[in-house]
Amino acid sequence: xxxxxxxxxxxxxxxxxxxxxxxxxxxxxxxxxxxxxxxxxxxxxxxxxxxxxxxxxxxxxxxxxxxxxxxxxxxxxxxxxxxxxxxxxxxxxxxxxxxxxxxxxxxxxxxxxxxxxxxxxxxxxxxxxxxxxxxxxxxxxxxxxxxxxxxxxxxxxxxxxxxxxxxxxxxxxxxxxxxxxxxxxxxxxxxxxxxxxxxxxxxxxxxxxxxxxxxxxxxxxxxxxxxxxxxxxxxxxxxxxxxxxxxxxxxxxxxxxxxxxxxxxxxxxxxxxxxxxxxxxxxxxxxxxxxxxxxxxxxxxxxxxxxxxxxxxxxxxxxxxxxxxxxxxxxxxxxxxxxxxxxxxxxxxxxxxxxxxxxxxxxxxxxxxxxxxxxxxxxxxxxxxxxxxxxxxxxxxxxxxxxxxxxxxxxxxxxxxxxxxxxxxxxxxxxxxxxxxxxxxx
Amino acid sequence: xxxxxxxxxxxxxxxxxxxxxxxxxxxxxxxxxxxxxxxxxxxxxxxxxxxxxxxxxxxxxxxxxxxxxxxxxxxxxxxxxxxxxxxxxxxxxxxxxxxx
Numbered sequence: 103x104x105x106x107x108x109x110x111x112x113x114x115x116x117x118x119x120x121x122x123x124x125x126x127x128x129x130x131x132x133x134x135x136x137x138x139x140x141x142x143x144x145x146x147x148x149x150x151x152x153x154x155x156x157x158x159x160x161x162x163x164x165x166x167x168x169x170x171x172x173x174x175x176x177x178x179x180x181x182x183x184x185x186x187x188x189x190x191x192x193x194x195x196x197x198x199x200x201x202x203x204x205x206x207x208x209x210x211x212x213x214x215x216x217x218x219x220x221x222x223x224x225x226x227x228x229x230x231x232x233x234x235x236x237x238x239x240x241x242x243x244x245x246x247x248x249x250x251x252x253x254x255x256x257x258x259x260x261x262x263x264x265x266x267x268x269x270x271x272x273x274x275x276x277x278x279x280x281x282x283x284x285x286x287x288x289x290x291x292x293x294x295x296x297x298x299x300x301x302x303x304x305x306x307x308x309x310x311x312x313x314x315x316x317x318x319x320x321x322x323x324x325x326x327x328x329x330x331x332x333x334x335x336x337x338x339x340x341x342x343x344x345x346x347x348x349x350x351x352x353x354x355x356x357x358x359x360x361x362x363x364x365x366x367x368x369x370x371x372x373x374x375x376x377x378x379x380x381x382x383x384x385x386x387x388x389x390x391x392x393x394x395x396x397x398x399x400x401x402x403x404x405x406x407x408x409x410x411x412x413x414x415x416x417x418x419x420x421x422x423x424x425x426x427x428x429x430x431x432x433x434x435x436x437x438x439x440x441x442x443x444x445x446x447x448x449x450x451x452x453x454x455x456x457x458x459x460x461x462x463x464x465x466x467x468x469x470x471x472x473x474x475x476x477x478x479x480x481x482x483x484x485x486x487x488x489x490x491x492x493x494x495x496x497x498x499x500x501x502x503x504x505x506x507x508x509x510x511x512x513x514x515x516x517x518x519x520x521x522x523x524x525x526x527x528x529x530x531x532x533x534x535x536x537x538x539x540x541x542x543x544x
Numbered sequence: 545x546x547x548x549x550x551x552x553x554x555x556x557x558x559x560x561x562x563x564x565x566x567x568x569x570x571x572x573x574x575x576x577x578x579x580x581x582x583x584x585x586x587x588x589x590x591x592x593x594x595x596x597x598x599x600x601x602x603x604x605x606x607x608x609x610x611x612x613x614x615x616x617x618x619x620x621x622x623x624x625x626x627x628x629x630x631x632x633x634x635x636x637x638x639x640x641x642x643x644x
Contacts, residue, residue, distance in 0.1 A: 104618035105581060109638045112629060114579075115567045116638040119591060124644055136561035149644050150586040157587065161594035168595065169602070172578075172637045173569050181565040195553035203549050212554050220549040249556025258554045289616045294644060341556040351644070 103131035106140050117141045117171030119164060121149055123351075127292070130349050134246055139180035141171040149294070207262070212340055214332065214360060218262035229257040232270030234524035241274060242281040245288040247343025251277050255341055256333075263333035266325060266534045268311050271521045272391055276301065276334050279393045279519045290395035290514055292344050296352030297395035299334060300428065300510055301363045302498055304379035305389035307521055308365035310531045312538065315365035317502025320399075325537065331361025356397060370433035370499045372440030378498050381446070382518035389521040394428060394496075396512035404435070404505055409442035412507070413449070417457035420488045421511060423465050427494060428516075430508030432501035450492040458485035570637055575605035579635035582612040583642055591641040599639075609635050 109116040120128045122144040132140040147160030196206045203220045207213050219225065230237055230253070237254035244251050256273050265273070280287040280299070290297040303313050314324040322328055344350045352359075368377040368386075379390035404415040412435050420427065429449070431439075439449065461467040461479035464486045469478065479486055489495055496516055501508075524530070570576060578599060580592040589612075596608050611631045613619045619628045632638065 103642075105583060105613065105620070106638075106640050108618060108620040108628075109579075109581070109632055109640070110566050111564070112632045113567050114632050114635065114638055115569050116640060118640045118642060119595070120642045121644050124642065128642070134561070136563050137566065138563070139566045141566065145591075147587060147591060151590075152586065154590060157590045158594045158597075161591055162598060165595070165598045165602075168598075168639060169573065172573060172639075173571065175569060176566065183563045183565060185563065189555075193552060195551055195555075197548060197550045200546050200549060203551055207551075207554075210555070220551045221554060222549055222551055226552055243559075244556070247556065247558060248561075249558055251556065254552075255554065255556055258552050262554055286617070293616075336554065340554040343556070 103128045103140065104135060107132055107135040107137045110137060110140060115172055117143055117168055119143050119145050119161070119168065122146055123149070126348050127351050130343075131246060133186075134248060134343075138183050139176075143167040143171055211345060212336070213262070214335055214339070219264050221258040221261040225261045226254065226257045229261050229265070229267050229270060230254070231526070232267030232524065232530055233274060234526065235274070241277050244277070244281065244337070244342035246292065246349050249341040249343055251281075251337070251341050256337065259336040259340055260329075260333040263329045263336055264325070265329035265333045266311075266537065268530055268534050269326065269330050269333065271389075271523050271527075272303065272307065272311070272330055273333055273337075275391055275519045275521045276330075276393070277337065279391065279517050280338075282517055282519075284515065285393060285517045286514060291338055291342070292350045292352075294351050294353045295397050295513070296354050296356040296359075297397045297512060297514065298356040298358035298362055299331075299393050300358065300396050300512075301331060301334070302378055302392045303363070303365045303390070304368060304377050304384075304392070305387065305521070307389035307523075308368075310535070312535075313363065313365035315367040315500050319364040319500050320362065320508075323539070327363045328361055331363040335359055335361065358396070358399070364498070364500050366498045367433055367500050370436060372437050375436065375440060375446050375499070378496060378516075379518055381496065382516060384518060384520060389523065390518050391521060392516050392518040394426065394510075394512050394516045395514040396426075396428065396510035398424075398511040400509045400511070401506045402509065404507065407438070407505065409439050409444060412439060413444075413452060416449075416507070416509075417453055419509065420453065420457045422459050422463050422488060424511040424513060425490050425494060426512040426514060427489065427496075428510040428512070429495060429497045430500050430510065431497055432504060432507065433499055434503065434505070435507060436499045446497045447492070449497060450489075450495040453495060454487055454489045454492040457488045459488060460484070461486050573599065573603040573606055573637075576603070576636040577607045577609060577634070579631065579638035580608050580610050581638055581640040582610065583640065584613045584616060585642065585644055588641040592639070595639055595641070
């Protein structure tokens with residue numbers, strides 16, 4: 103839709119053929135750019151259709167409207183749109199009992215479906231002890247709504263998510279990462295592919311926040327892993343305005359949009375293996391977070407407990423088409439591979455060279471843009487690589503005892519940000535450091 | 545029931561966006577040069593092929609000019625922005641296919 107707005111801004115009439123299921127999303131995008139009157143023509147061509155007959159019939163059915171969209175005189179509203187009613191709620195949104203607050207927030211569409219902590223003035227003030235930036239500091243504007251992301255708004259959403267004040271530096275860095283054009287957040291977050299932000303935390307802050315890098319790091323139960331991702335999800339919705347089925351057009355959705363946050367077990371990286379943030383160009387003692395946008399997560403079993411069994415399982419279970427792969431390697435496998443002489447770089451190079459499938463399993467063979475950017479293979483049995491390059495793979499050492507490995511498939515890049523800590527950091531960490539579950543034995 | 549909570553709004557404020565109307569329409573498409581904009585999604589090109597066929601069959605002297613976006617981003621914000629702007633100036637109207 104932004105392209106249509108750009109076209110109209112050049113004083114040229116435009117009409118947009120859009121699948122009938124995307125009308126609301128398209129209208130939001132145009133309105134967000136200040137041009138609510140852009141003419142849309144809903145069509146019934148199935149999404150990303152490859153069947154010529156369906157395309158021709160769908161377009162033919164819409165053509166009268168296309169022609170009308172280019173020739174029908176403008177209405178007064180199209181010529182000069184009336185100002186919209188403000189959709190803000192004011193700084194104080196609501197006053198009531200806990201259950202009423204929950205109902206209010208849910209009905210406003212401000213939650214992820216789970217109950218939220220009431221973001222009272224007092225709770226937000228405490229959350230703000232996790233940063234020395236002023237509450238009104240503008241970190242940026244988040245697409246698609248271009249909502250103003252102030253430090254206070256971050257804190258409000260963090261309170262709702264149940265995060266601790268020690269999360270604030272990570273949350274601010276996360277917003278900075280998402281607003282970096284290189285992250286292409288505006289594309290991934292609302293795409294039909296249901297890509298979800300996957301956050302990997304490195305450096306000293308992992309331990310200070312007790313972000314799980316061990317057993318079940320991706321499972322519920324750790325307040326940092328659970329609430330940091332949740333807070334980001336709420337911000338995407340409440341600050342960016344990306345709402346499921348309205349602007350976020352993920353076909354199936356993704357449970358990782360609740361949260362997908364881990365720390366790397368840097369200490370389990372064998373000698374010579376660099377943690378993710380060092381691979382990304384940062385110093386080992388810097389606290390960093392890295393975001394990518396996978397939409398799938400596959401756990402696989404090795405074909406043997408030696409290095410060959412691990413590598414064979416990886417090369418045999420990689421999936422054609424996706425362009426980016428984060429390998430989650432448990433410490434035991436990392437040590438096994440290192441003992442046999444493998445580095446992270448060796449693994450990436452090996453998988454690029456030898457993890458291949460017959461061409462007929464590649465989208466390129468069928469004329470569908472896919473993983474391999476080259477002339478489409480002519481012979482169905484020719485082997486084609488599954489990775490675009492060795493640089494399309496990152497390895498993160500994480501997880502507990504056991505042999506399962508994880509493959510997180512995406513199509514984006516890895517973007518890493520350094521986390522800026524406030525001057526009072528040590529005291530804030532000290533205050534919340536021992537906020538841990540004490541499980542009983544049975 | 546417990547206490548009363550006064551809660552702050554998590555919903556972002558936005559700067560007012562200046563509203564703008566759309567461009568005047570054409571009176572007729574005959575003899576006009578229509579831009580067909582491909583947003584780089586899978587179905588966009590064949591949809592535009594069908595649009596071209598329909599337009600040519602309906603309007604005498606109508607010609608078309610194609611433009612393809614190379615990334616999933618607003619083309620005006622990419623390095624193709626100047627080329628796109630020039631292309632728009634050379635057509636009378638544009639049909640965009642989203643292709644989703």
